[in-house]
Amino acid sequence: MTETTATLSRSETTTSKIIDAAKTLFVARNYADVTTDMIAGAAGVTKGGLYHHFPSKESLYCSMMLDDFESKRQLFSQSVDMKGTARQRLARLTGDFLALPAEERQLAGLVRRDINVFTGEDRDRLVRAYQLALPKQIEAIISDGIADGELAPADPRLLSWWFVSLVEVAVSRYADETLGNPDKRLDHVLALFFEGAEAKPVPATPNGGIQ
Amino acid sequence: MTETTATLSRSETTTSKIIDAAKTLFVARNYADVTTDMIAGAAGVTKGGLYHHFPSKESLYCSMMLDDFESKRQLFSQSVDMKGTARQRLARLTGDFLALPAEERQLAGLVRRDINVFTGEDRDRLVRAYQLALPKQIEAIISDGIADGELAPADPRLLSWWFVSLVEVAVSRYADETLGNPDKRLDHVLALFFEGAEAKPVPATPNGGIQ
DNA sequence: TATGAAACATACCGGTCAGTCGGTATGTAA
DNA sequence: TTACATACCGACTGACCGGTATGTTTCATA
Numbered sequence: 001m002t003e004t005t006a007t008l009s010r011s012e013t014t015t016s017k018i019i020d021a022a023k024t025l026f027v028a029r030n031y032a033d034v035t036t037d038m039i040a041g042a043a044g045v046t047k048g049g050l051y052h053h054f055p056s057k058e059s060l061y062c063s064m065m066l067d068d069f070e071s072k073r074q075l076f077s078q079s080v081d082m083k084g085t086a087r088q089r090l091a092r093l094t095g096d097f098l099a100l101p102a103e104e105r106q107l108a109g110l111v112r113r114d115i116n117v118f119t120g121e122d123r124d125r126l127v128r129a130y131q132l133a134l135p136k137q138i139e140a141i142i143s144d145g146i147a148d149g150e151l152a153p154a155d156p157r158l159l160s161w162w163f164v165s166l167v168e169v170a171v172s173r174y175a176d177e178t179l180g181n182p183d184k185r186l187d188h189v190l191a192l193f194f195e196g197a198e199a200k201p202v203p204a205t206p207n208g209g210i211q
Numbered sequence: 212m213t214e215t216t217a218t219l220s221r222s223e224t225t226t227s228k229i230i231d232a233a234k235t236l237f238v239a240r241n242y243a244d245v246t247t248d249m250i251a252g253a254a255g256v257t258k259g260g261l262y263h264h265f266p267s268k269e270s271l272y273c274s275m276m277l278d279d280f281e282s283k284r285q286l287f288s289q290s291v292d293m294k295g296t297a298r299q300r301l302a303r304l305t306g307d308f309l310a311l312p313a314e315e316r317q318l319a320g321l322v323r324r325d326i327n328v329f330t331g332e333d334r335d336r337l338v339r340a341y342q343l344a345l346p347k348q349i350e351a352i353i354s355d356g357i358a359d360g361e362l363a364p365a366d367p368r369l370l371s372w373w374f375v376s377l378v379e380v381a382v383s384r385y386a387d388e389t390l391g392n393p394d395k396r397l398d399h400v401l402a403l404f405f406e407g408a409e410a411k412p413v414p415a416t417p418n419g420g421i422q
Numbered sequence: 423t424a425t426g427a428a429a430c431a432t433a434c435c436g437g438t439c440a441g442t443c444g445g446t447a448t449g450t451a452a
Numbered sequence: 453t454t455a456c457a458t459a460c461c462g463a464c465t466g467a468c469c470g471g472t473a474t475g476t477t478t479c480a481t482a
Binding site: 222225256257258259260261263264 | 428429430431432433
């Protein structure tokens, strides 16, 4: 009974404590500004203990990000597999993202910030995992939308990037301060993406278009 | 005749050589990963020479960014002062941005990446200069568009953020590789912002809507 | 052409930090 | 209780890097 389903071994417990501490610190400060001593301290171990579980600082960072991307990928894949219009599925996906705690949301943006730290193998893995977690899933929904005629024909890759950036702006610290209600925010993002910012002539109201 | 219009003094020449070298390096790697020795080497001077012109690494970085933002602000202000619809003016602004060399375009995105390095005075100056260079100018155009009824009523600050993110995606390395023609890209960006991604019923074609 | 200040080079210091290593504590199986 | 393995500690090091102190060159001006 050393390893049942919900029971974590001692090693797994401290490993996840270290990763949790690293998440908080790396979200708050740059890669270089977070020392291994800080991570170890926040996790309640010493640097020696940390290096017993991770061979290097970079590998710790990678493990952290890859774990996070994988869990996000699983979460968002539910929206991809869902039935419904592209708009409904994107609403579900965006809603899931907005519902995450702020720290988890910001993690997705760290790739852009810290990606230059890594080279070769590690860099490729990070980029690939990020794409699988977010852009690729959105792209799948958008491709369906284009095929169904719900969306105008366009390069789905570019549309997915644009949508991702929309969402990232909507969940940024600035938006948290400026826009109160996350639900309104979600509506706003979707409306902008689907309908654009242009003023529409109000078609069938009595006052037709006047104010 | 030590200081005429187009003649640079020796000090000014090396200062700008240092800043140019810093631009290239800081675009490619994180703030912490670029050493003062690297910058000096790339600029053809030594670290002592560099520190003759800049009191610290941070002040060098700030000078670099503030100079760049100021030149961008001047460039984009021409689009703000221009006559025409919001769409025409945004097209001009975006076109100017797309026409810049890739390195200059990417500089605008560095603030988001490296802003955590700075605190207090320096940080405020950087943020303010960036906002004056890009978001505030777009916001001015968008506010006009809303006032004229060209754009649907909305928070112009938020719209400008979204437009900036849209442009940043369009000028990213990914877009450079995927989409060939910058002019097509510009049309695409504007169409997305104004009209959205939704499929529009084609109003007056013979085959009305069928494929 | 003498001179002094600005422009640079060279060598060095102080501090930081990733990573190491010998040793200790905590289980665990025989 | 012995023997072994895994988990963890904490002091240490070696390299790196921002910044400085001091010496050397350049060059405009008198």
